[in-house]
Amino acid sequence: MPTPVDLLIEARWIIPVEPANTTLEHHAIAVRDGRIIAILPTDEARARYVATKTVHLSDHILTPGLVNLHCHAAMAIMRGLADDLPLMRWLQEAIWPTESRHASHAFVRDGSLLAGAEMLRGGITTCNDMYFFPEATAEAFDRLGLRAVLGITVIEFPSQYASDADDYLRKGLATLDAWRDHPLIGFALAPHAPYTVSNKTFERIGALADELELPIHIHIHETAGEIADSLRDFGQRPIARLDQLGLLGPNLIGVHATHLTPEDIERLALHGCAIAHCPTSNMKLASGAAPTTTLLKRGLAVGLGSDGAASNNRLDLFREMHQASLLAKHTTGDASALPAHQALRMATLEGARALGLDAEIGSLTTGKAADICAIRMDNPDELPCFEPVSHVVYVLDRRAVSDVWVGGQQRVKEGKLLQITNTELLGIARLWQNKLRQ
Structure with missing residues (x-):
């Protein structure tokens, strides 16, 4: 029977x-x-x-389902706002000023709806996000039925969301408590980067990560300038500093990692860290290329991320698989580097492994x-x-x-989202385009 x-x-x-x-x-x-x-x-x-x-x-x-290991979902509202600039000019001249004027609960909710819809239509079922107002992102992803790990973003300077590092943590942890039992929404601690977070804050984040058993999601070694500044200010490279502060470990997801020495790679491998490789964003911002083949050979979990739509300008893991494979071949001079099966594994199981979710998703x-x-x-x-x-x-x-x-719940059928209409999404996009133009 x-x-x-x-x-x-x-x-x-x-x-x-x-x-x-x-x-x-x-x-x-x-x-x-x-x-x-x-x-x-x-x-x-x-x-x-x-x-x-x-x-x-x-x-x-x-x-x-594909796993987007690094995203700033709400930045979909800023898609194409400031193209053809290097990272720090892009941040300082365009992104941070726009966020200081417009970032809000509504901004993040609406941007996350746009991004979540784009990701689901592109086969992404899990997103590892980092942005302000995580409660707004949770609301958007809950409505769409997208699985997500949301970063409790921490940075030293004030924003529309919080006043200082302690305030970011307090608000983020309150959001974690409010969503603790949700079947699809999890959390990570997300210190923005070594150049925007102090040693004292990093030590607190490390203790919280151990206590709450949370991943740590952080940008590392994205540009040569970041490393030069760290050597000037701290006398050591950012990865060495994080190691000294006790943050390196299997729960750390380092984003970008485009400028690594053999010593950096040895530290990451020794501690079993994971890497979120964002090839399109790294190339567009001229930040560099992560040594993915070397990292994979050393046994690190290397997943793929889109970064935000403001620096990509798509949330498309098919393109990231394509770019990652071609970039690996180009940088190594080896046409067999990062073959198709391995690229798909990075977009699925490796991303799940980095998040500690490989027993649940990824294959x-x-x-x-x-x-x-x-x-x-x-x-x-x-x-x-x-x-x-x-x-x-x-x-x-x-x-x-x-x-x-x-x-097991259908979110997209024959190319159409089942939880939200194109009419509503178009309205959101037009609303924010007009606001940002002003």
Whole structure:
């Protein structure tokens, strides 16, 4: 007698990520209570299970939901506001002044709705975010049904959100308490960067991270100037300073890491740190290129991040996979560097591992949450297809995503969001465009 399940998704191809380098053809995924209970040939699935709902995707690839390991979601409102500038000019002349005038609960909620909708439509089911007013981001992502880890941002100087480092922590921890039991929303401590956070604050963050068992999400070694300033002000490179302060460890997610010496890499590897690689943003801001192949060889979890839409200007992990693979080949002179399966693993399981969520998400594996991305393969401009994973990394972009599930709940159907309308999103975008123009 067939076993009842909530959902059966039949697909032409499934790339489960685990086991590695595997592509399954004409298989199905059975889901019950939001979790994957089986992946098996389609004919066997039809005989074994009776589903409340069956989805037939005869020209599709199924992958795990993508994990965006570094994002500033609310900055979607500032997409394209200040292009073609290096990092510090971009921050000091455009971004920080705009935030000082406009950042608010409404700004962050609306920007996070725009960003969350963009990410879900692009197959991203989990986001690791860092921004002010995390309660507003939580509201937006909760409405959309996006899984997220929200950063309790900490910086020394005042903003519209908080007055000093203690105030940032107090407000952020209150938000954590308010959302503690949410099934999709988690938290991290997010000191902005070594050049904006004091030793005293870092020591407190390290103690809180240990006490609350939270990840630490921080920009590190993004520019050569940042390192030169650290040598001038502290007599050591930022990673060495963080090591001395006790912040390096398996719970630390270092973002960018474009300027690393062998000694820096040794410190990161010794402590089991993770890296969020943001290739498009790093290239656009001319910040540099992270040595991803070396980091991966040393066993670090290296995931992919979009950064914010103000410096990218898309929240598209298909493009990040593509750019990461090509950039690795270019910088190493090795055409075999960072092959397609490894790039997809970075966009899924490696990001989950960095967040400590790899037992829950990151691969299509029995027992894990049913976070699933379905990708159409019926466009003649993108055919023929000899190797599906190659197409995912080198041919397709987010527009190929047709359907998305988070915890077994469908969030995108045939390219359309189910929780919010385009009319509302367009209204939000136009409202803030007019406000920022003024």
